[in-house]
Structure formats: structure tokens, C-alpha cells
Amino acid sequence: MLEMHGISKIYRTDLIETHALRDFSLNVGDGEFVAVTGPSGSGKTTFMNVAGLLETFDTGTYKLDGQDVSRLSDEARSKLRNEKIGFIFQSFNLIPDLDIFDNVDVPLRYRSLAKKDREQRIKSALDVVGLTSRMHHMPSQLSGGQQQRAAIARALAGDPRFLLADEPTGNVDSLMARQVMDLLEQINEMGTTIIMVTHDPELARRAHRNVHIVDGQISDLQPYETRDSAIMKPVTAATAMSPA
Amino acid sequence: MFGYYLELAFRNLKRNPGLTALMIGAIALGIAVCVMTLTMYRAMSGNPIWWKNDVLYAVTMDFWDPQEPYWDDYPDLPPEQLTYRDATAVYASAIPKRKVIMHKAVGIVSVDGQQAKPERTPTRVTTKDFFAMFDVPFQYGGTWTDAADSGPEPVIVLSRKLNEKLFGGANSVGRRIRWNDNEFRVIGVRDHWMPLPTFYDVNNGPLEDPEDAYIPFGWSVALELESAGNMNGWKPEDIKNYQQLLNSENTWIQMWVELPDEATRDRFQGFIDNYSQEQKQAGRYQRPLNNRLTRPDQWLEDNQVVGNDDRVLVGLAFAFLAVCLLNTVGLLLAKFLNHAPITGVRRALGASRKQIFLQHLVEVGVISSIGAMLGLALGGLLLLGIRALYTFDPTESAGTQAIAQVDVTSVITALALAFFATIAAGLYPAWRIGRIPPASYLKAQ
Numbered sequence: 001m002l003e004m005h006g007i008s009k010i011y012r013t014d015l016i017e018t019h020a021l022r023d024f025s026l027n028v029g030d031g032e033f034v035a036v037t038g039p040s041g042s043g044k045t046t047f048m049n050v051a052g053l054l055e056t057f058d059t060g061t062y063k064l065d066g067q068d069v070s071r072l073s074d075e076a077r078s079k080l081r082n083e084k085i086g087f088i089f090q091s092f093n094l095i096p097d098l099d100i101f102d103n104v105d106v107p108l109r110y111r112s113l114a115k116k117d118r119e120q121r122i123k124s125a126l127d128v129v130g131l132t133s134r135m136h137h138m139p140s141q142l143s144g145g146q147q148q149r150a151a152i153a154r155a156l157a158g159d160p161r162f163l164l165a166d167e168p169t170g171n172v173d174s175l176m177a178r179q180v181m182d183l184l185e186q187i188n189e190m191g192t193t194i195i196m197v198t199h200d201p202e203l204a205r206r207a208h209r210n211v212h213i214v215d216g217q218i219s220d221l222q223p224y225e226t227r228d229s230a231i232m233k234p235v236t237a238a239t240a241m242s243p244a
Numbered sequence: 245m246f247g248y249y250l251e252l253a254f255r256n257l258k259r260n261p262g263l264t265a266l267m268i269g270a271i272a273l274g275i276a277v278c279v280m281t282l283t284m285y286r287a288m289s290g291n292p293i294w295w296k297n298d299v300l301y302a303v304t305m306d307f308w309d310p311q312e313p314y315w316d317d318y319p320d321l322p323p324e325q326l327t328y329r330d331a332t333a334v335y336a337s338a339i340p341k342r343k344v345i346m347h348k349a350v351g352i353v354s355v356d357g358q359q360a361k362p363e364r365t366p367t368r369v370t371t372k373d374f375f376a377m378f379d380v381p382f383q384y385g386g387t388w389t390d391a392a393d394s395g396p397e398p399v400i401v402l403s404r405k406l407n408e409k410l411f412g413g414a415n416s417v418g419r420r421i422r423w424n425d426n427e428f429r430v431i432g433v434r435d436h437w438m439p440l441p442t443f444y445d446v447n448n449g450p451l452e453d454p455e456d457a458y459i460p461f462g463w464s465v466a467l468e469l470e471s472a473g474n475m476n477g478w479k480p481e482d483i484k485n486y487q488q489l490l491n492s493e494n495t496w497i498q499m500w501v502e503l504p505d506e507a508t509r510d511r512f513q514g515f516i517d518n519y520s521q522e523q524k525q526a527g528r529y530q531r532p533l534n535n536r537l538t539r540p541d542q543w544l545e546d547n548q549v550v551g552n553d554d555r556v557l558v559g560l561a562f563a564f565l566a567v568c569l570l571n572t573v574g575l576l577l578a579k580f581l582n583h584a585p586i587t588g589v590r591r592a593l594g595a596s597r598k599q600i601f602l603q604h605l606v607e608v609g610v611i612s613s614i615g616a617m618l619g620l621a622l623g624g625l626l627l628l629g630i631r632a633l634y635t636f637d638p639t640e641s642a643g644t645q646a647i648a649q650v651d652v653t654s655v656i657t658a659l660a661l662a663f664f665a666t667i668a669a670g671l672y673p674a675w676r677i678g679r680i681p682p683a684s685y686l687k688a689q
Contacts, residue, residue, distance in 0.1 A: 081593075093585075
């Protein structure tokens with residue numbers, strides 16, 4: 001699903017160069033649920049941005065769903081992003097002056113789908129997250145947990161191949177966090193690949209694999225054989241590049 | 245997608261009503277000032293008799309002071325009017341197809357037995373060809389004969405407006421009126437006619453209305469009428485009576501001729517040059533030979549009907565529009581950058597740079613359209629204000645009214661101006677917002 005090899009990303013200013021990712025390699029297989037952890041400034045968000053085609057990289061190769069995305073135009077990258085990737089953000093990033101229905105509609109608009117098809121997808125996505133009754137509420141009228149569920153519905157509406165979730169529970173209370181996590185697991189069980197950045201070891205433990213990033217490099221890959229048992233197994237360099 | 249962009253544009257406009265009002269206001273103000281100055285410029289710079297531009301000529305002859313020219317700034321140009329004796333002498337030529345000598349006067353018009361107050365009426369004292377030469381339309385009746393010119397016969401042509409005042413708009417041909425206490429018979433009523441500028445007499449302001457009454461030129465002498473316009477002379481003369489005025493070097497008569505082809509024009513040019521030579525021998529016309537036959541478009545140019553001030557004003561109006569648009573660019577940038585986090589979300593959800601650019605360009609288009617409409621309305625109001633400033637009675641001066649009307653060309657010009665100018669102004673902000681890396685705002689939102 002996602003194959004990164006030797007990726008590096010450097011942010012440059014007049015005075016300083018910051019190596020956000022160094023020789024970063026990772027494979028994520030179809031249907032995997034990968035948790036990405038690491039200290040602040042380690043490169044987690046840069047990895048997510050590169051993986052989500054929101055940023056380009058300096059060296060290395062990146063194949064998404066078998067397609068090399070290294071030299072795609074903005075138009076092609078946007079199309080891929082729209083059709084294959086769903087985003088879930090820590091701060092929800094719902095558009096404040098659109099109601100929930102219209103928020104979920106945003107990615108579908110850029111796909112030029114017929115109105116009827118869009119409506120069907122929106123209602124179906126809102127049904128999955130349990131917000132059908134709130135579809136005409138404004139984001140400000142919803143709790144944090146509800147807003148995150150709305151954001152998940154927006155990510156799901158386009159029927160993406162994989163979801164990128166950046167601290168999806170960072171702005172909700174622990175009860176809501178569990179609900180959001182349950183929802184992500186449910187989505188993953190339906191076949192969607194998920195990569196989730198989190199600081200919460202409890203949530204990380206529920207993923208299939210845990211990728212730990214330090215200083216722009218993967219320092220550790222720890223697959224979980226079962227989520228329930230939460231037994232960690234150290235990995236070798238040979239297994240690091242292949243899905244669990 | 246256009247419908248979606250339009251929907252987003254209106255939504256975004258409502259999101260910041262203050263900023264939106266500022267932008268629309270800035271565009272509207274710039275457009276309004278441009279519409280106003282352009283309308284005035286167009287009205288004043290147009291050739292109102294363009295279809296006869298190749299056959300009509302103003303006749304001017306340089307008999308002025310041998311020591312200094314008539315125009316300090318344009319020493320090559322002769323005086324714009326003729327003396328009475330030159331005008332009548334040249335008028336005797338049979339070469340022109342049509343010819344007219346004339347001046348403006350003011351008479352008090354009344355109708356016996358009517359309660360209406362006597363009207364102070366601008367009157368053109370003219371030879372009969374005035375109407376045919378300048379294609380003046382008639383509502384009733386027509387003009388007089390050559391005999392009536394020299395007679396002179398007490399006949400008068402009224403304007404439609406004066407006829408409505410005096411006779412309620414009825415066919416008044418044959419009715420009698422009093423003009424400066426002399427009885428005249430109405431032989432014609434001129435229909436709506438509003439050459440703008442009034443090219444045939446630039447003495448009294450190019451925005452003046454055509455006169456409301458017309459009487460044969462012979463009445464000038466018979467009633468010892470003086471010009472109601474400028475009268476200029478170059479040498480000190482002791483003028484004690486009307487006959488001395490007629491023989492003086494004072495200019496106050498306008499002359500136009502209609503010369504159907506170049507050959508006729510050359511013949512007439514020869515005629516007036518010969519006349520000047522004769523006058524030179526008699527001690528007049530001491531300046532180098534400089535008699536001109538000037539076509540209407542050149543005539544308006546020579547007489548600076550559209551002066552440099554007007555051109556500067558148009559330039560200033562466009563500069564003002566540029567300043568307004570520059571402000572709009574700033575406001576648009578501020579507005580768009582303020583929404584950058586939302587744009588970042590849209591980019592993350594699949595919008596390409598091009599789609600973001602187009603979305604914002606549509607928003608600019610909506611702002612510019614509203615600004616243009618408002619500017620047009622505001623421009624109309626400004627022109628109405630000008631009309632109110634320059635006329636005591638808005639119904640009196642049709643010429644100024646014409647200036648105060650936004651014509652179709654101005655509407656199209658304003659809309660095109662607003663559209664292209666604002667789109668141009670919005671290109672940079674729309675492009676800029678499309679170039680913002682989406683990732684930089686996703687965490688920050």
C-alpha cells in the first residue's frame with residue numbers, strides 16, 4: 001500500500017537546515033493499522049505530510065498503492081489525495097461556516113460526483129460515525145468528540161484506501177478518545193489501511209504495528225501480534241521493511 | 245464546479261461583511277469616478293456631426309493684429325469668428341453648396357393674449373441654410389427663404405421646448421409671437437436636436453443647449469442686435485453707433501460652409517484668399533495669409549473643446565481607480581490569507597492549486613461584479629450631482645442633461661473595466677493563496 005525508501009526531507013532557511021526525515025524507509029501493507037510514535041520534533045508530522053502527499057521530499061522513492069508519486073504534478077497529487085487518502089487531524093479541521101453535511105461533502109466536491117451520489121455517500125459516512133441526526137448542525141454546536149467523528153466521516157466519505165490520522169484523540173477526553181479509537185478499529189476492520197500518529201502508548205498498543213521515530217529516522221518497529229494481548233516483539237532490520 | 249465556487253464565494257463574502265464592504269466600496273468608488281469622467285469626456289469629445297465631417301467647414305480668416313497673434317499659445321490659428329463686413333462679403337460667394345453666417349442673441353419672447361410670462365430666449369440670428377447644413381430636424385413647418393434673410397421677413401422658428409411652453413406643443417406654424425416687442429410669424433418648430441458639443445458656436449460654451457428661437461440674419465442689422473457671445477477686437481476703435489460696429493475690426497460672426505468635394509473646397513479657399521489679398525491692398529490683413537477652412541473634428545480640437553484639463557482629469561480618474569484596485573489587492577490578500585487554514589484543509593481533502601486559484605478568482609469576480617454595479621449606480625448619482633451643480637433648472641439644459649446620462653457605452657466600459665481590472669487585481673492574491681503549502685496550516689488551524 002505504502003512503500004517509502006530512503007526518503008529525506010530538509011527544511012531550509014537562510015540560516016539553518018533542518019533534517020526532518022533522514023533516509024526514512026517504511027512499508028505499510030494493505031489493511032494494516034500502524035501507530036507512529038515519537039517525541040515532539042522527531043519528524044512524525046513531516047512523515048504524515050509526505051505520506052499524505054501534502055509535502056514533497058528531497059530524495060528517495062515513495063510508492064502509493066503501487067504508483068510512484070515522486071514526480072507527480074500538483075494536479076495528479078491532489079487527485080490521488082482526494083481519491084485514495086483520508087485525513088483525520090488532531091484539531092478536527094472542520095470548516096466552521098459549513099454544517100456537518102457540507103463539511104463531509106468537501107472532498108466529494110473535488111471529485112465531481114453527481115449530487116445524488118454525494119448525498120448517499122455523506123449519509124452513509126455519517127451513519128457509520130453515528131452523526132446522521134446532527135448533519136445540519138454547525139461544527140461549533142458539537143462536542144469535541146462529535147467533531148472528530150464528523151471529521152472521520154469526512155475522511156471516510158471519499159472511500160479512501162488509507163487513512164492518515166494525526167493525533168486523532170489529542171483534543172478529546174479519554175472516554176471520547178476510546179470511542180474514536182473504537183471507530184478507527186472498526187474502519188480498519190472494513191479493510192482501510194490506517195496510519196495514526198499518537199503520543200498515547202495505550203492507543204499505540206491497539207495498532208498492528210508501532211513505528212517509533214526519532215530525529216527523522218525509524219528507531220524501532222514493534223509489531224503487535226494481537227491487539228488484545230499487547231505483546232511486543234522486537235523486530236530485525238529484515239522485518240522492518242515488510243508489513244506485519 | 246463553477247456553481248460550487250460561486251456558492252463558496254457568497255459564503256465567504258458573508259463571513260467578513262466589513263472587509264467585503266470595504267473591497268466592494270473601493271472598487272465601486274474607483275469605477276464611479278471613471279464612469280463619470282469618461283461619460284463627460286465622451287460627451288465633450290464626440291463629433292456631433294461626424295457624418296458630414298468631410299463637407300462642412302468653419303471659415304476663419306486672419307485679419308488680426310500684425311504685431312501679435314490672436315492666440316498666444318497657438319499663433320498659427322486665426323480668430324474663431326469673423327467681422328461683420330468680412331462675413332457678409334465672403335457670404336456673397338456662390339461657390340459653397342450651403343453657407344451660413346450667424347450669431348447668438350437674446351430676445352424676450354411672449355405671445356399676445358397669453359398669461360404666460362415673457363421668456364428670455366436665447367436666439368440664433370442666422371441665414372436660412374443653418375437648418376439644412378446641420379441636419380436640424382423639424383417637428384412642424386420648415387425654414388425661411390433667401391428673400392426672408394435679406395428682407396428681412398418677420399418669421400421665426402421655435403424649438404420644440406419653447407413651442408411646448410408657448411403653445412402646449414400644438415402645431416404653431418402661422419401663429420404670431422413677440423420677440424423683443426416685434427411681431428414674428430412662426431414658420432417652423434425644430435424637433436429635438438442636441439449636438440453635443442455645440443460645435444457651430446464654441447463661444448458660448450460647448451455644453452450650451454441649441455437656441456430656442458431662430459430668426460433671419462437680416463434682423464441683426466434691422467434690430468441692431470449685438471452678439472450674446474464673445475466679441476473680440478484687436479485695435480482701439482471708437483465705436484459710437486451700430487454702423488461703426490458693423491464696420492469695425494470686432495469679431496462676432498460665425499461662418500460655416502458646405503463644400504461637397506475637394507475641388508469646390510479649393511475654389512472656395514482661393515476665393516477667401518483673394519478676398520484677403522484685396523483687403524491687404526486696402527490696408528487690412530497685415531498678417532501673413534492665413535485663411536482656414538476647418539472640418540468639425542479639427543474645429544473642436546483647435547478650439548480645445550476637450551481641453552488638456554479634461555484629459556488630465558480622465559488620467560487622474562484612472563489613477564484613482566488604480567489606487568482603489570491596489571487597496572483592493574491588499575484587502576483581498578488579507579482576506580484570503582486570513583482563510584489560509586481553511587484553504588489548507590481543502591488542499592488536504594483533494595483541491596489542487598488550480599482549483600483553489602479558480603475558487604478565489606470566482607470570489608474576486610463576484611466582488612468585482614457587485615463593485616461594478618454599485619460603481620455604475622454611484623457614477624450615475626455623481627453625474628446627477630454635476631447636473632444639479634451646473635443647472636438651476638434641470639429641465640433647462642439638455643446639453644448638461646446629456647452629460648448626466650450614463651450611456652450604454654459607458655455601462656459596457658464600466659463593466660469591462662471593473663471585470664478586467666478587478667480580476668487583474670485579484671490574480672495575485674488568488675495565485676498566492678494557491679501556492680501556500682497546505683501542511684503549514686493544518687496543525688495551526
